Amino acid sequence: MSSNVKKALVVAEHKEGQITPATLECVECARILAGSLENVQAVVLAKNAGAAAAQVAEFGVQVLGFSGESLEHYTGEAFRNAVLEAAETDDFAYIVLPHTSLGMDLGPALAAKWGASFISGAMEVKPEENTFIRPVFNGKFSQEIKPMADKVVVGALPGSFGQVEKASAPGEVTLKDYDKSPKGTLYVGAEETEGADLGLAQAQVVICAGRGMGSEENIELVEEAAALFSRSAVAGSRIACDMGWLPYKAQIGVTGQTVAPKFYMGCGVSGAFQHVVGMSGSQFVVSVNTDPQAPIFSISDYCIVEDAMEFLPAFVAAVKEE
Numbered sequence: 001m002s003s004n005v006k007k008a009l010v011v012a013e014h015k016e017g018q019i020t021p022a023t024l025e026c027v028e029c030a031r032i033l034a035g036s037l038e039n040v041q042a043v044v045l046a047k048n049a050g051a052a053a054a055q056v057a058e059f060g061v062q063v064l065g066f067s068g069e070s071l072e073h074y075t076g077e078a079f080r081n082a083v084l085e086a087a088e089t090d091d092f093a094y095i096v097l098p099h100t101s102l103g104m105d106l107g108p109a110l111a112a113k114w115g116a117s118f119i120s121g122a123m124e125v126k127p128e129e130n131t132f133i134r135p136v137f138n139g140k141f142s143q144e145i146k147p148m149a150d151k152v153v154v155g156a157l158p159g160s161f162g163q164v165e166k167a168s169a170p171g172e173v174t175l176k177d178y179d180k181s182p183k184g185t186l187y188v189g190a191e192e193t194e195g196a197d198l199g200l201a202q203a204q205v206v207i208c209a210g211r212g213m214g215s216e217e218n219i220e221l222v223e224e225a226a227a228l229f230s231r232s233a234v235a236g237s238r239i240a241c242d243m244g245w246l247p248y249k250a251q252i253g254v255t256g257q258t259v260a261p262k263f264y265m266g267c268g269v270s271g272a273f274q275h276v277v278g279m280s281g282s283q284f285v286v287s288v289n290t291d292p293q294a295p296i297f298s299i300s301d302y303c304i305v306e307d308a309m310e311f312l313p314a315f316v317a318a319v320k321e322e
C-alpha cells in the first residue's frame with residue numbers, strides 16, 4: 001500500500017438497532033477522502049455491537065464493534081474514549097462522523113484528544129487539495145477550509161454525500177468486549193418528549209411553520225392547510241419549536257426529524273441548511289416567504305413571495321372550492 005494513502009475511520013450511528021442513513025453517507029464521505037473503501041473502516045459502539053456491525057459491513061467496509069455496558073447509551077466521555085481506542089488500531093488520518101446531535105457533541109471532543117482539526121458540517125471534501133467545504137450563514141455562502149493539523153475529524157452534513165451502495169461481499173467484522181467505564185459521566189436516563197405522534201415520517205403532505213408565522217395563534221392557519229389533505233402532518237422549524245408553537249417532535253432538520261413527503265410546504269421558513277437536510281428528500285416543495293432572497297427558494301419548485309398569513313387562508317379557501 002502506498003505511503004500517501006490516508007485511511008479513514010467512520011463512527012457509525014445507529015438507532016433502535018438500525019444503522020442510520022447518515023452513517024452510510026459518512027462511509028461515502030470516507031471513501032472519497034481515503035480514495036477507496038479498502039482504506040475505510042467503521043467502528044460500532046453498543047451494548048451488543050454485533051448486529052449493527054454486520055449491517056455496516058454489508059457496505060463493504062471492515063468493521064470493529066465494541067460491546068459494553070458503558071456503550072449502551074451515548075455519553076460523550078465513553079464514546080470518545082472508545083473511538084480513540086479504535087483509532088489506535090491503524091494509521092488513520094480521518095475520523096468521519098455524522099453532523100447530527102451525536103457528531104456535534106462527539107466531534108470536537110475527539111479532535112481535541114486526537115490532536116486533529118475538526119471540520120463540522122462538511123458538505124463536500126476535496127482530499128487532493130486538502131480542502132473541506134461547508135455552508136455558512138444559513139447556506140447563503142459556502143466556506144472552504146484547509147485544516148492545519150495532519151489529522152482531521154470530519155462532521156459529514158446529512159444529505160450532502162449520498163449513501164454508499166451495498167457491496168457484493170461484506171467487509172470483515174471484528175467484535176471486542178469493551179469493559180471501560182467513564183469516570184466523570186453517569187447516564188441517568190432519557191425520556192421521550194410528550195405529545196402525540198405526529199406521523200411525520202409517514203406523512204405524504206407536510207406543512208411546515210417557521211418563525212415567519214409570527215405567533216402561536218397563527219399555527220392554526222398551518223393546521224387548517226394540513227387538514228385539507230389525508231396522510232398530512234404539521235411540522236416546524238427549530239425556531240418554531242423553540243418558541244413553543246409546536247412540540248419538538250414536529251421539528252424537521254439535522255437535530256429533528258427527516259421527512260420525504262410527496263408535498264412539503266414551508267410557511268415563513270428561511271431554509272437554513274440545518275432545516276433543509278431534514279426535508280430535501282421531499283418530492284415537491286412549495287415555499288411561502290416575504291423575502292424573495294430566502295435560501296429556501298433555491299430548493300423550491302414553487303416560490304411564493306407573500307405574507308403567509310395572507311396566503312394560507314386564500315390557499316385553504318381555494319383548495320376547498322376545488
Ligand SMILES: Cc1cc2nc3c(=O)[nH]c(=O)nc-3n(C[C@H](O)[C@H](O)[C@H](O)COP(=O)(O)OP(=O)(O)OC[C@H]3O[C@@H](n4cnc5c(N)ncnc54)[C@H](O)[C@@H]3O)c2cc1C
Binds near residue numbers: 252256267273308
Ligand atoms: C447546531 C444547530 C442545529 C440546528 N438544527 C436545526 C434543525 O434541526 N431544524 C431547523 O429547522 N433548524 C435548526 N437549526 C436552526 C437553523 O440554523 C435556523 O436558525 C432555523 O432553521 C431557522 O428557522 P426559521 O426558518 O423558522 O426562522 P428564520 O431563519 O428566522 O426565518 C424566518 C423566515 O420567515 C420569513 N418571513 C417573515 N415574515 C413572514 C411572513 N409574514 N410570511 C412569510 N414569510 C415570512 C422571513 O423572510 C424568513 O425567511 C439548528 C441550528 C444549529 C446551530
